Amino acid sequence: MRIDRLVLTDFRNYERLAWEPRSRLVVLTGENGAGKTNLLEALSLLAPGRGLRSAANAQIQRHQGSSWGVVARLARDGDAALELATGADPANPARRVFRLDGEVVRNQGQIAPHFSTIWLTPQMDRLFSDPASGRRRFLDRLVLALDPNHARESAAHERALTQRNRLLATRPDQSAWLDGLEDSIARHAVALTASRMALVEAMNRVPVTDDTSFPVARLRLVCGVEKDLAKRPALAVEDTLRAALKHSRREDARKGNTSFGAHRADLLLQDALTGREAALSSSGQQKAMLVHVVLNHAALTAGKAGRTPLILLDEPLNHLDAERREALLRFLRDRDVAAFMTGTDKEVFTVLRKCADYREVSAGRFNER
Known part of the structure; x- marks a missing residue:
């Protein structure tokens, strides 16, 4: 699978971009603030979820622009091309909508069998020092590429948690209502966890x-x-889990949240050869382990789902030594994967030579390199 055509409308600093990448590998270079990461974000929003910045529609919308939109044509080996689109709903600008070949998608899980993506960004360099929520989101993106139902389970679980917390704060005497919400939380928590466990075991x-x-x-x-x-x-x-939730109602009402469950899970990484935990490793070692996770996941998805996710790498060579920089670029060059990469200097991507589409980005516009 690769992006055969991409159109952005009023997206961040892009007023209008219509582009047909010439290669499965794309290198975007330019100064900071030119719009390189914005383009990666646009691609990430074609998959279920909130994209690599988790931004609201109002943040994505170009200043003084109309409703933002992203449209991509996906070329798939052996299959007809597929058009995938997402953007702000004109009737409700705070809401995001999807279309597959022109048809409105009611459930984001319908997107997952056709398109998935995984990314590394400079912000993820803090993944092991930041709260566990970021690591959970990273894990759930990995799961979603192999389990299209994961997005639905996750959304239902989050809704039930939010409703329970609100009910405990406002009407804690509604036992029957709370029973129903806790039943929903328990069912979705177990399904979420089972999918996470299956992904971890496979990886x-x-x-x-x-x-x-x-x-x-x-x-x-x-x-x-x-x-x-x-x-x-x-x-x-x-x-x-249902019994434990019921027992903790008074304490959870006092704290204003649900104190245990699948939403409290954490993801840890360890170097398989040395046993060193990522949290105790240097920035370079952590980045190297995360790169391995991305590459391993791409291979796993190709084997199980018959397609690899689109790999988005924002400044991927930061914190990697020269040997590992070349190793990453050689891997992408020699494998049948599609990847978009950003950097400030084209020369560091010379390993890719003529097999990548090089573009210089300046103020939301492309120049060929």
Whole structure:
């Protein structure tokens, strides 16, 4: 799968861009603020979720522009091209809508079998020092590429949690209502956790060294629900979680949140060869492990789903030494993957030579390099 055509309308600093990439590998260079990351964000929004910046529509909308939109034509080996579009709903600008071949998509999960993406950004250099929520989002993006239902389960789980917290704050005496919400939370929490566990297990099957030239990373899901699921049937775990939620109502009402469950899960990484935890590693070692996760995930998705996710790499060579920079670019060059990369200097991408489409970005416009 590759992006055959891309059109942006009133997106960030792009008033209008219509472009047909000439290669599955694209290198965007230019000064900071030129719009390189904006283009990656546009591509990320074609997949289910809130994109690589988790931005609201009002932030995405170009100043003095009309409704923003992103349209892509996906070329797929052996299949007809597919048109995928997303943008602000003209009737409700705060709402985002999707279209597949011109038809409105009611459930974002319908997008996942056709298109998925994974990204690394400079902000993710803090992934192991920031709160666990960022690591959960990273894990759930990995899961979604292989389990289209994951987005629906996650959204339903979040809605039920929000409603329970609100009800505990305003009408804690509504026991029957709370029972229903906690039943929903338990069912979706177990489904979410099972999908996360399956992804972690599949990713961890690789040997301690492989041909990526990056340190093989072992993933570990840290979650009470996961521990329970590893020992007992799903229905029994749901029952336990429902009972625990009911028992914690008074304490959760006092704190204003739900104190345990799948939304409290964390993702840890460890160097498979040395056993070193990512949280205790240098910035360069952490970046190398994250790169391995992305490459391993691309290979896993290709094997299980028959397609690789679109890889978005914002300033990917930061914190990598010269040897690993070349290793990453060689991997992308020699594998059947599609990737968009950004950087300030074209020369650091010379390993790709003539196999990439080089574009210089300036104030939301493209110049050929």
